Amino acid sequence: MVQITLTVNAEAAEVAFAPYKTLLEVLREDLNLCGTKHGCELGECGACAVLLDGQPVLSCLVLGVDCGGRTVTTVEGLATDGRLHPLQETFADLGAAQCGYCTPGFLVTAKALLDEHPHPTRDQIREALSGNLCRCTGYQQIFEAVEAAIDRGAR
Numbered sequence: 532m533v534q535i536t537l538t539v540n541a542e543a544a545e546v547a548f549a550p551y552k553t554l555l556e557v558l559r560e561d562l563n564l565c566g567t568k569h570g571c572e573l574g575e576c577g578a579c580a581v582l583l584d585g586q587p588v589l590s591c592l593v594l595g596v597d598c599g600g601r602t603v604t605t606v607e608g609l610a611t612d613g614r615l616h617p618l619q620e621t622f623a624d625l626g627a628a629q630c631g632y633c634t635p636g637f638l639v640t641a642k643a644l645l646d647e648h649p650h651p652t653r654d655q656i657r658e659a660l661s662g663n664l665c666r667c668t669g670y671q672q673i674f675e676a677v678e679a680a681i682d683r684g685a686r
Contacts, residue, residue, distance in 0.1 A: 535599035539564070540608030550596050554588075555579045557595035558605060566606035566635045570664075577663030580636035581605050587643045589662075606635035609642060617685035618642060618677065627676035629667035637663045641677045645686050653678070 534547040539562060548561045555572075558564045558581070570578030572591045579590040582604035609616035618638050621627070628634040637660060644651055644659040651659070656677050657670075665673065 533596050535596065537598050537600060538602040540604060546595075548595055550594075552595045553591050554581070554583075554593040554595050554598055554603070555590035557598075558590060558603070564605050564607055568632055568635055570632075570636075575664075576633070577636040577640065578633050580640050580663065582639050582643055585643065585646065587640045604639065604642075606638050609638060616642065617680040617683040618645075621676040621679040621683065621685075622673075625672055625676045625679060627668060627672040633663060633665045633667075637665070637673055641680070642685075644677075645681065649686055650681060651677075 532547045533550045534545065536543065536545045538544070544562060546557060546561050548557050555567060555569065558567050559569070567581055567590055568578040570576035570591070574589045574592045577589065580587050581590045583593065583598070584602050609619055618641050622634060622638065640660055640663055644656065648655060653674060656674050660673065
């Protein structure tokens, strides 16, 4: 077992786990944060995306032991003071989350985009989200939800 301290969703966390575990497994199995989804586990679908030090990463490709002293934000950490993030609200309002499996990865990836570019173009949104796969929506509603979140002051 290895033990690390990191910040998860703005709270300090100390966790012990087997050294071969990915960040995805640590989040889900050891920290009980199940919003981040197991998808392909090959880094191809984006369902496991989280923010690591503010940058989107595929948590299935990051070893947990490499996260000591770092900051992780999961979909659970987007809400503040009991209120959903504007991205979460617009995804729900506009039907961008159908089955919902890919949604956490899209949300954190879109959050990273808006943190870096508060008013992205449709092409920038499309490019930023290109590593996230969805089988339900056809992407149009997802792009529209990100644009609507911008109008609601998302960042």
